Amino acid sequence: NAGVTQTPKFRILKIGQSMTLQCTQDMNHNYMYWYRQDPGMGLKLIYYSVGAGITDKGEVPNGYNVSRSTTEDFPLRLELAAPSQTSVYFCATRDRIYGYTFGSGTRLTVV
């Protein structure tokens, strides 16, 4: 059981480039989340989804877009990368109250 899989694990982008961070889960969880963690900071919610076809903004959505066409996949899109988006990105799912499962993260550097 793979749980939550994030790809890539590492990426370096140039300013203005775009990329998609992939997140796939095999637990059939309805709720999925994207967080970013900056050095010395807690995780901040970017976007979340309560089910296929439904997405909503979190605390820090600017500069990002998401889609949820299937239960399994919740990709995060950066259209015009900026240095402020240098961070570690975590995808997570939730089934019941205790059922939060996190991926291992994607470390993104924008130069």
Added chain:
Amino acid sequence: DQQVKQNSPSLSVQEGRISILNCDYTNSMFDYFLWYKKYPAEGPTFLISISSIKDKNEDGRFTVFLNKSAKHLSLHIVPSQPGDSAVYFCLWNRDDKIIFGKGTRLHILP
């Protein structure tokens, strides 16, 4: 605005002693508080939780205390072990969202 505050960025504790990690919150409406543990280069993993109707929850070496009048949450680890060295996050949960504190880095000293 819902906020969860972990005011101690780091904590060092001797192996075998008690570790106490603290969390304050500002909003009284919540379903659960959760504690997550995070090792470097890994995603956070669930540790223990407490519902709004309880004031204590215990699981092995880990005990979480909830003081609703003070809006304060604490995690006790007894006895502390080397593998407990990690960053601990306090999470607030209500409806669809979970809000993280900044985390406390716990160092267990030999």
